[in-house]
Amino acid sequence: MTTTTPVLDDHQYRADVSSAKAAARAYYDTDTELMSDTSYDELLAGIAAYEAANPDSVIEHGLFSDVAAGTSTGGTVTYDVPMLSLDKVTDLADIEAFAERIAAAGGTISIEPKFDGMAFNARYDNGTLVQVSTRGDGVTGEDLTTNVLKLDITGLPRTIAETGTVNVRGELLMTRDDFDHSNTNRVASGKPAFANPRNATAGSVRKNDLQYGVKLTFVAFDAVGLDAAQLAEAGFTLSATIPTGDSGETDTVARVLAFGAYRKSDAFPYPTDGIVLKAIEPGVRDELGTTSRAPRWATAYKYEADTAITTVRDIIEGVGRTGNISYTAIYDPVLVDGSTISRATLHNPTIIAALGVGIGSTVEVYKANDIIPRVGRVTENGPDVTVYEPSDVSPSGAPLDQSGAIWRSTDPADSIGALISYAGSRDALDIDGFSDAIADALVSGEEPLVNDLGDLFTLQYQQLASLSLGTTDKGTKRFLGGKTAEKILANIEAAMQQPLNRVITALGIRKSGRTFGRRLASHFHTMDALLAATEQDFATSGVDGVGPERAALFYEGFQRNRGVIEKLRAAGVNLGSEPEEAAEGAAPKPLEGMKVVVTGAMTGPLAARSRNEVNELIEAMGGKSSGSVSKATSLLVCGEPGSSKWAKANDLGVRIVTPEEFAELIGL
Ligand code: IVH
Numbered sequence: 001m002t003t004t005t006p007v008l009d010d011h012q013y014r015a016d017v018s019s020a021k022a023a024a025r026a027y028y029d030t031d032t033e034l035m036s037d038t039s040y041d042e043l044l045a046g047i048a049a050y051e052a053a054n055p056d057s058v059i060e061h062g063l064f065s066d067v068a069a070g071t072s073t074g075g076t077v078t079y080d081v082p083m084l085s086l087d088k089v090t091d092l093a094d095i096e097a098f099a100e101r102i103a104a105a106g107g108t109i110s111i112e113p114k115f116d117g118m119a120f121n122a123r124y125d126n127g128t129l130v131q132v133s134t135r136g137d138g139v140t141g142e143d144l145t146t147n148v149l150k151l152d153i154t155g156l157p158r159t160i161a162e163t164g165t166v167n168v169r170g171e172l173l174m175t176r177d178d179f180d181h182s183n184t185n186r187v188a189s190g191k192p193a194f195a196n197p198r199n200a201t202a203g204s205v206r207k208n209d210l211q212y213g214v215k216l217t218f219v220a221f222d223a224v225g226l227d228a229a230q231l232a233e234a235g236f237t238l239s240a241t242i243p244t245g246d247s248g249e250t251d252t253v254a255r256v257l258a259f260g261a262y263r264k265s266d267a268f269p270y271p272t273d274g275i276v277l278k279a280i281e282p283g284v285r286d287e288l289g290t291t292s293r294a295p296r297w298a299t300a301y302k303y304e305a306d307t308a309i310t311t312v313r314d315i316i317e318g319v320g321r322t323g324n325i326s327y328t329a330i331y332d333p334v335l336v337d338g339s340t341i342s343r344a345t346l347h348n349p350t351i352i353a354a355l356g357v358g359i360g361s362t363v364e365v366y367k368a369n370d371i372i373p374r375v376g377r378v379t380e381n382g383p384d385v386t387v388y389e390p391s392d393v394s395p396s397g398a399p400l401d402q403s404g405a406i407w408r409s410t411d412p413a414d415s416i417g418a419l420i421s422y423a424g425s426r427d428a429l430d431i432d433g434f435s436d437a438i439a440d441a442l443v444s445g446e447e448p449l450v451n452d453l454g455d456l457f458t459l460q461y462q463q464l465a466s467l468s469l470g471t472t473d474k475g476t477k478r479f480l481g482g483k484t485a486e487k488i489l490a491n492i493e494a495a496m497q498q499p500l501n502r503v504i505t506a507l508g509i510r511k512s513g514r515t516f517g518r519r520l521a522s523h524f525h526t527m528d529a530l531l532a533a534t535e536q537d538f539a540t541s542g543v544d545g546v547g548p549e550r551a552a553l554f555y556e557g558f559q560r561n562r563g564v565i566e567k568l569r570a571a572g573v574n575l576g577s578e579p580e581e582a583a584e585g586a587a588p589k590p591l592e593g594m595k596v597v598v599t600g601a602m603t604g605p606l607a608a609r610s611r612n613e614v615n616e617l618i619e620a621m622g623g624k625s626s627g628s629v630s631k632a633t634s635l636l637v638c639g640e641p642g643s644s645k646w647a648k649a650n651d652l653g654v655r656i657v658t659p660e661e662f663a664e665l666i667g668l
Pocket residue numbers: 083084085086087112113114115116117118119135171221239276295298
C-alpha cells in the first residue's frame with residue numbers, strides 16, 4: 001500500500017476537496033466515518049492553506065462557507081445592501097499610498113484589527129434579533145439563526161431599542177482565551193484541536209451538538225440603518241473603537257507597525273493576522289464610493305509571517321499519481337501566525353540536501369504566503385543528527401528514476417492510490433462520494449480490488465459494501481456499508497459519461513492534467529486517435545504546450561495505458577467521438593480565436609462552476625483558456641477587481657468583463 005502525503009499542488013487540492021466533501025456527507029448522511037476527525041481536520045487545514053495561497057483557483061465547495069453537512073440551516077439570506085469584501089495592500093509603501101489618497105479626499109484614517117473570524121449579518125425587526133446569517137458571497141449568505149441563538153455570544157444583544165429593520169454587520173469570533181479554552185476542552189474529550197480560531201468559530205456555529213463550552217464574541221463593523229453612535233448606544237462593541245496600541249502617532253505606517261507589536265501582547269484579546277484601514281468620515285466614504293466588491297475607502301494589510309523553532313521528528317516519503325516522490329517533514333507542533341502546524345513538504349532531495357535537514361534537526365518553520373507551512377532553515381543539527389538520505393527505492397521496492405530534481409517511481413503499484421483518488425475527484429471523473437480513504441482501501445490489501453483505472457468500472461455492490469475501512473479509534477472494524485456502496489456505484493456509472501478530456505486526465509499520464517486533458521481531447525477527439533498517434537504526431541500536432549518532452553511522454557503514456565483503455569471501453573466509458581462536420585454557414589463560436597484568462601471567484605450563472613469547468617466552457621466556445629495575462633490575452637473574466645491580474649490587464653488595455661457579462665457573452 002502506498003501512502004499519499006499531501007503534495008501541495010492544484011491536483012491534490014481538488015482531490016482533497018472532494019474527499020472532504022465525501023467524508024462530510026458520509027458522516028452526516030449515513031453515519032459512516034470515512035476518515036478520523038484528525039485526518040478530516042488536517043484535510044480542511046490543507047484546503048484552507050491552499051485556498052489562501054491560491055485565491056484564483058478556489059472552487060466552490062461549501063466546506064467552510066456553506067453547511068458542510070448535517071448542520072442546521074435555515075436556507076439562504078439575500079442582502080439588498082451587499083456585505084462587501086476588502087481590498088488588500090501587500091507592503092508598507094502601499095499603506096502610505098492609501099493614506100495619501102484618503103488625505104487627498106480630506107479624510108482621516110481609523111485603524112482596526114483584521115479579525116480572524118467570520119463576517120455575519122444580524123437582523124433586528126422592531127428591536128428583536130430575528131436572523132443571524134453569514135456573509136456568504138456578499139449577496140447571499142447562510143441563515144444560521146437557530147444555531148447562533150443557542151449560543152452565548154458576547155456583544156450580540158437579543159434586543160435593541162430601535163424600531164423598523166436594522167442590519168448590524170460584524171465579525172463573529174473566538175477571543176484568543178476562548179479559543180484556547182475550547183481547544184483544551186475538545187482535546188480533553190478526545191477530539192482534535194481546532195487548527196485556528198476561524199475554523200473554531202465556523203465549526204461552532206454549524207454544529208447542532210455543541211459540547212465544549214464554546215464562547216463567541218461579536219464585534220460590529222457597521223450597520224444598515226444605524227450610525228456608529230447608535231450602535232455603541234445599543235450595546236455593540238465597535239471594531240473602530242478597539243484599542244490598537246497606537247499612542248497618538250499620526251503617521252499611518254507607524255500606527256500599523258505599533259499594532260503589529262501590540263496584537264501579540266496579552267492585553268490584546270482578539271485573534272488577528274492583519275489590520276484594516278478605513279476612512280472615518282461618512283462624507284469621504286460616500287465620495288470615494290465602492291467597487292462592486294469592496295469599498296475604495298478601506299483596505300486590509302497582513303503582517304509578515306511569523307516563524308517558530310521546532311524539532312523534526314520524522315520525514316515521510318509518499319508517491320503522487322504520476323509517480324513523483326514527495327517528502328514531508330513531521331515536526332513538534334508549533335503555533336505560527338495563529339495556528340498550529342506540524343508538517344511541511346521538503347519538496348525534493350536537492351532541497352533536503354541544501355537545507356541539510358534530518359530527523360532530529362532543529363528548524364525554523366514559517367508559513368509561505370502566511371499559510372503554507374515550510375521549513376525555512378536548519379538552525380542546529382546536534383551531534384547525533386545526520387542529513388536525511390532519501391531512499392533510492394519506492395515504497396513498493398522499485399528503483400527510482402533520479403534523473404530529474406523530483407525523483408519518481410515508475411512502478412504503477414506505487415502511484416495507484418493517488419491516481420485512483422485523483423481520478424475520482426471533481427476535476428477528473430467527478431465521482432461523488434469518492435474519497436482518499438475509499439481509494440486507499442480499494443488499492444490496498446493482499447488482493448486489491450483496484451489495480452488500475454479500468455478496475456474502478458467493474459466494481460460490484462458486494463465488494464464495495466464490504467470494503468474494509470480499517471478500524472475506529474476504539475478498535476471496531478469499519479466497512480463502507482450498503483448505502484454508501486449503492487451511491488458510489490451509481491456515481492461511478494454516471495462518471496462513464498464524462499467527456500473525453502476528463503477520461504484523459506484520469507489516466508494520470510505524466511505532464512498531463514486538466515489543461516492537457518482538454519487540449520488533447522479537442523485536438524484528437526477520440527481515445528482511438530490518441531492511441532494511434534505516434535510521438536511525431538504529438539510533436540507536430542500543434543497542440544499548445546506540446547514540445548518534444550511532452551510528445552514523448554504522451555506517446556509513451558497512452559501506449560502504456562492501452563490495456564486500461566480497453567477495460568474502460570469494455571465497461572462503456574465514453575472514449576470520445578468524431579465531431580460532426582460544422583454545417584455550412586453555422587454561426588461561429590462566440591470565443592473563436594480568443595485567448596481568455598479567468599480570475600477571482602465566479603458569480604452569477606458561473607458561480608457553481610469550478611475553474612476547470614469554466615475553462616472547459618471557454619474551449620467549448622472556441623476560445624483558449626490561459627492562466628496568465630499577457631499582450632496576447634483577448635479577455636479577462638474577472639471576479640476580483642483590484643487583483644494583480646486585473647491590474648495587469650488594465651495596464652495592457654486588455655478587455656475586462658465580470659463573470660455575469662461573460663456569461664451573457666457566451667449565451668449562458
Ligand atoms: S469591514 C465594508 N473590518 O474581512 C467592508 N472587515 O474582506 C466590510 N474582516 O468578511 C468589512 N476584520 O470578515 C471589516 N475590521 C474589519 C474586519 C473585516 C475582518 C473580514 C470580514 C469580511 C472580510 C472582508
